[in-house]
Each structure stands twice: as C-alpha cells, then as structure tokens.
Amino acid sequence: MSKAKISPKLQMEVKARDNFTCRACGYGGNANHSDYLVCDHMQSEKNLGPTKAWNLQCLCIGCNLSKGSQNWTFDIRKKAVAEKVWAENKRDIRRFFAHKCDVAFLTHIK
Numbered sequence: 670m671s672k673a674k675i676s677p678k679l680q681m682e683v684k685a686r687d688n689f690t691c692r693a694c695g696y697g698g699n700a701n702h703s704d705y706l707v708c709d710h711m712q713s714e715k716n717l718g719p720t721k722a723w724n725l726q727c728l729c730i731g732c733n734l735s736k737g738s739q740n741w742t743f744d745i746r747k748k749a750v751a752e753k754v755w756a757e758n759k760r761d762i763r764r765f766f767a768h769k770c771d772v773a774f775l776t777h778i779k
Contacts, residue, residue, distance in 0.1 A: 673720040675708050683708045687727035690749045693736070694758040696729040698749030707733050711742040731759060735766040 684706055690697040697706055709728045712718030715738040726743060728736065750758060 673714060675720055675725070679720075679722060679725070680708045683722055683725045684727050686722070687745050688748065690727065690746045691729035691732055692726050692743035692746060693728055693732040694755055694762050695746055695750030696732075696755050696759070697727075705729055709733050709736065712740050713738040716740055732762055735763055737766070739766070 681703075684700075684703055688697075689699050689702050689706060691706060696702065706727050706729055708725045710718040710720070711724050711726050714720075718724050718740070726745075728743075749755070
C-alpha cells in the first residue's frame with residue numbers, strides 16, 4: 670500500500686489545531702517546533718484510515734516512530750509540557766508501545 674500524501678495546507682491545519690504540540694508526549698508548543706512534528710493517522714493507513722483532518726493527529730517524530738502503524742489516538746493537549754516533564758513522558762511513551770499498548774500504563778504520562 671502506498672502512503673497518501675498529506676498536503677502542506679492540511680499538515681499546517683492539523684498542527685495548528687493541536688497547538689503545535691505532540692499529543693503523546695507534549696513536545697512543542699509553538700510554530701517554531703513545526704519541523705519536528707508530523708501528522709499521523711489515528712486509524713492507520715494500513716487499517717484503511719482516511720487522510721482527513723479528523724483522522725490526523727500531531728505527533729513528534731519519536732512518538733510517531735514508536736507508534737508505528739498501530740491505531741492509537743491521543744487527546745489534544747492544551748499546552749506543551751516543561752522540558753524535564755517532556756523527557757519523562759518520552760521515556761514512558763516508548764515503554765508504553767514496548768508493552769503492547771497496555772492502556773493502564775497511560776496513567777503514568779503527565
């Protein structure tokens with residue numbers, strides 16, 4: 670299956686809607702971080718998820734790689750987290766995906 674191209678306009682719309690912040694770990698917080706954020710399919714393309722704004726979420730490159738083609742949706746964060754908290758969240762996100770997405774594990778993420 671070939672990956673759908675997400676237009677630059679749609680990418681910017683999704684990043685702005687998500688406050689230029691990774692929904693998973695909280696990295697970002699403003700447009701200066703845009704180059705390190707990607708638009709990710711909540712329902713993956715592998716599982717026939719459409720390339721529409723409602724099915725896209727903003728993730729940092731690391732969280733996107735950790736998530737892979739799994740179907741997972743994170744809530745929109747109201748604001749970015751402090752750098753120290755972000756590093757802890759990043760560690761926890763990696764553990765979360767390494768443990769086959771046990772939802773109980775998400776209680777550790779700030």
